[in-house]
Amino acid sequence: MRGAGSREERHTSAAGGQLNAKQLNSHISNAGSTDALLTLFDAHSASLDHIHAANLWNKLGKQRIERRHEGRLEQLVQRTLDLVSSWSEEDRRQLHQCQLWLALERGADAQQHLLSESQRKLCRDAMVATIARPSGLQRSVAAALAAIQHGFEEEHLEPRTGYSLDLALPSSRVAVEVDGPTHFLLPDGRGVRKSNGPTLLKRRLLAAAGWRVTSVPFYEWDGFATANERHTYLQGLLGYSFFNPF
Numbered sequence: 001m002r003g004a005g006s007r008e009e010r011h012t013s014a015a016g017g018q019l020n021a022k023q024l025n026s027h028i029s030n031a032g033s034t035d036a037l038l039t040l041f042d043a044h045s046a047s048l049d050h051i052h053a054a055n056l057w058n059k060l061g062k063q064r065i066e067r068r069h070e071g072r073l074e075q076l077v078q079r080t081l082d083l084v085s086s087w088s089e090e091d092r093r094q095l096h097q098c099q100l101w102l103a104l105e106r107g108a109d110a111q112q113h114l115l116s117e118s119q120r121k122l123c124r125d126a127m128v129a130t131i132a133r134p135s136g137l138q139r140s141v142a143a144a145l146a147a148i149q150h151g152f153e154e155e156h157l158e159p160r161t162g163y164s165l166d167l168a169l170p171s172s173r174v175a176v177e178v179d180g181p182t183h184f185l186l187p188d189g190r191g192v193r194k195s196n197g198p199t200l201l202k203r204r205l206l207a208a209a210g211w212r213v214t215s216v217p218f219y220e221w222d223g224f225a226t227a228n229e230r231h232t233y234l235q236g237l238l239g240y241s242f243f244n245p246f
Helices: 007-016 021-030 034-047 050-060 067-086 089-113 117-128 136-148 197-208 227-238
Strands: 153-157 164-169 174-179 212-217
Touching: 021 034, 021 050, 034 050, 034 067, 050 067, 050 089, 067 089, 089 117, 089 197, 136 164, 136 174, 136 227, 174 197, 174 227, 197 212, 212 227
Parallel strands: 174 212
Antiparallel strands: 153 164, 164 174
16 A cells, blocks of 8 residues: 555654554554664663563564664664673673673674673573573484584583583584574575574674584484484584594
8 A cells, every 4th residue: 555664664754653562562562673672772872671672682583684784783782781780681682692792792892782790680580591402403412413523512612602512522613503494584485594683692602702613403403214314414513623633
């Protein structure tokens, strides 16, 4: 219908008006891009509470972040700093990831936006407290990997980031993440599965912390019928030189 516009356009155009807390949450939930989310933040930063901020970070974690967004993202970081004491455990985990992004990728420029040491510890503790439950898929990959390379640890706690790595060789800073269906968006029209926002963020932060992260997607692993096929697959992912260093 002429003049109706897309749902995202309608939400974005309404961002300049006065919204109550429920309406603002609804607009955040329905925003479909980084620009739309940051436009909402620009218009309503003064009335943003810890729930709105948590929802914004959750949605932003699933969007494509570009260099041009970084200035406004830092403003959002600054706005959330005073809200940390009222955040839930899940909210603090998200804030911890935001702090990691600043510390690992922004360097000295981000120091003014970091929480105090005690606040950062509070957020990191929330991250570490997440209970990791290895799936049958992960155990299958772990068993196959152990047959060809010793030393990988299951659910290794990465100290700087607080992430739990599915399989890790700390001495070489090599990690294998076993990605089940919850790590992916629904297949697109060509049947291609793309990793979701939280999965991409984890890989990005681990890479910034000096880890080489390799993914084992469930739909590839399930296609192998024999142990020999799985061993060959893992060797191909990690590289022949990794298993034959000399």
